[in-house]
Amino acid sequence: MSLSLSAEQPDEPADADDGVWLECIECGDTFAPFDDVRYTCDECDGLLEVRYAELPTFDDFDGHGVWRYADALPFAEGVSIQEGATPLYEVPRLEDEIGVEALRIKHEGMNPTGSFKDRGMTVGVRVAKELGVGRLACASTGNTSAALAAYGSRGGMETLVLLPAGKVAAGKIAQASLHGARILEVDGNFDACLDIVQELANQGEAYLLNSLNPFRLEGQKTIGLEILEGFLADYDAVPDRIVLPVGNAGNTSALYKAFRELVQAGELDEDDVPKLTGVQAEGAAPMVEAIENDADEVRRWDDVETRATAIRIGNPVNAPKALPGIRETGGTAVAVSDEEITEAQRDIAGEGIGVEPASAASIAGLRKLRAEGVVDDDERVACLTTGHLLKDPDAAAAAGSEPEPVPADTDGVLEQLSE
Numbered sequence: 001m002s003l004s005l006s007a008e009q010p011d012e013p014a015d016a017d018d019g020v021w022l023e024c025i026e027c028g029d030t031f032a033p034f035d036d037v038r039y040t041c042d043e044c045d046g047l048l049e050v051r052y053a054e055l056p057t058f059d060d061f062d063g064h065g066v067w068r069y070a071d072a073l074p075f076a077e078g079v080s081i082q083e084g085a086t087p088l089y090e091v092p093r094l095e096d097e098i099g100v101e102a103l104r105i106k107h108e109g110m111n112p113t114g115s116f117k118d119r120g121m122t123v124g125v126r127v128a129k130e131l132g133v134g135r136l137a138c139a140s141t142g143n144t145s146a147a148l149a150a151y152g153s154r155g156g157m158e159t160l161v162l163l164p165a166g167k168v169a170a171g172k173i174a175q176a177s178l179h180g181a182r183i184l185e186v187d188g189n190f191d192a193c194l195d196i197v198q199e200l201a202n203q204g205e206a207y208l209l210n211s212l213n214p215f216r217l218e219g220q221k222t223i224g225l226e227i228l229e230g231f232l233a234d235y236d237a238v239p240d241r242i243v244l245p246v247g248n249a250g251n252t253s254a255l256y257k258a259f260r261e262l263v264q265a266g267e268l269d270e271d272d273v274p275k276l277t278g279v280q281a282e283g284a285a286p287m288v289e290a291i292e293n294d295a296d297e298v299r300r301w302d303d304v305e306t307r308a309t310a311i312r313i314g315n316p317v318n319a320p321k322a323l324p325g326i327r328e329t330g331g332t333a334v335a336v337s338d339e340e341i342t343e344a345q346r347d348i349a350g351e352g353i354g355v356e357p358a359s360a361a362s363i364a365g366l367r368k369l370r371a372e373g374v375v376d377d378d379e380r381v382a383c384l385t386t387g388h389l390l391k392d393p394d395a396a397a398a399a400g401s402e403p404e405p406v407p408a409d410t411d412g413v414l415e416q417l418s419e
């Protein structure tokens, strides 16, 4: 199967463009990458992946941020706002408390618009320019719309976003709005928004930049490449495990692809590939259900609910790419409650790192798997925190302490402090 870790590098087909082509993960059909707009396979509607005649090596990487990894991407440059090169924080108190050999937090909230979506957009908007499309569009739980609006405006393009009404955190709508996106609030959940925007894209109304778009995932591969380089520099070894929140499972798919390409290039031993470990909220956990049941397909959940709005998704579109990623790397998936997410958000904040609720799911999941003995005490682990605290100020305020009203005099303040 093309998605196995030991898959051979395929031969370059005639329809490749400068050593780049699209390949269906289901039937293997190949397509020219930039001649027509296409999101899925013409033959079987399967998901597409970008393939390269030449695979990158660590020696090829040069520069800073996402475009350091140009040799693993379809272009040498993109529509850029200096995305990537995010911190890989040490978190000694959490490391001690959870009880692993090493724990680092890769904080994707430190990207230009405050989430990892920027890594996908810098590539996706570059591809949109290559294709010569007019309007860019996405369905979003918030962060994709913020990134699309910013990168679209940077690229001088029109942007349209469909959001589930009442279910998007305030910071994210503010971003999409100020960066000039046309915002449609849909009376339905994220999955309904995505159904509609896919229909619009198929009718040629807009270019789709959800993670169904295979080029976005190319940009997101760089999260994995940065984590590997960071661990190699600090520990002389890649991490044993990477724990990440899962919504549409784009990152899970992208990280797996990054590792597969390094294995194919002979740069990473198959046995050393980090165990991809996905975390979902209990109220939106179709991937966890599929992993627990050893199912080939993910069952769509029609009713989803969680405080972690960025992962409030019942139909993870990238599941066919992500399930093999979790299984082939020896990883797993776990669900956590909203209370466990909020507790983790507070504990991460206690290390000085501010993340939004969905991001905290990674630490909550690791904590649970360590307590269950699924994660060993000798593991070196990277947890991905996907978005910044300020994205969802209401959730942060609710999780934090209450401001105390005091009179405007020192005695009154001292009295309050003595309580």
Ligand SMILES: *Cc1c(COP(=O)(O)O)cnc(C)c1O
Pocket: 115, 116, 117, 143, 144, 211, 245, 246, 247, 248, 249, 250, 251, 252, 310, 311, 356, 358, 359, 386, 387
């Ligand atoms: C988009 C997003 C996710 C979900 O990522 P997938 O790649 O769709 O699984 C998780 N957290 C945050 C903050 C996000 O913006």
Ligand SMILES: [Zn+2]
Pocket: 024, 025, 026, 027, 028, 029, 041, 042, 043, 044, 045, 046
């Ligand atoms: Zn196909």
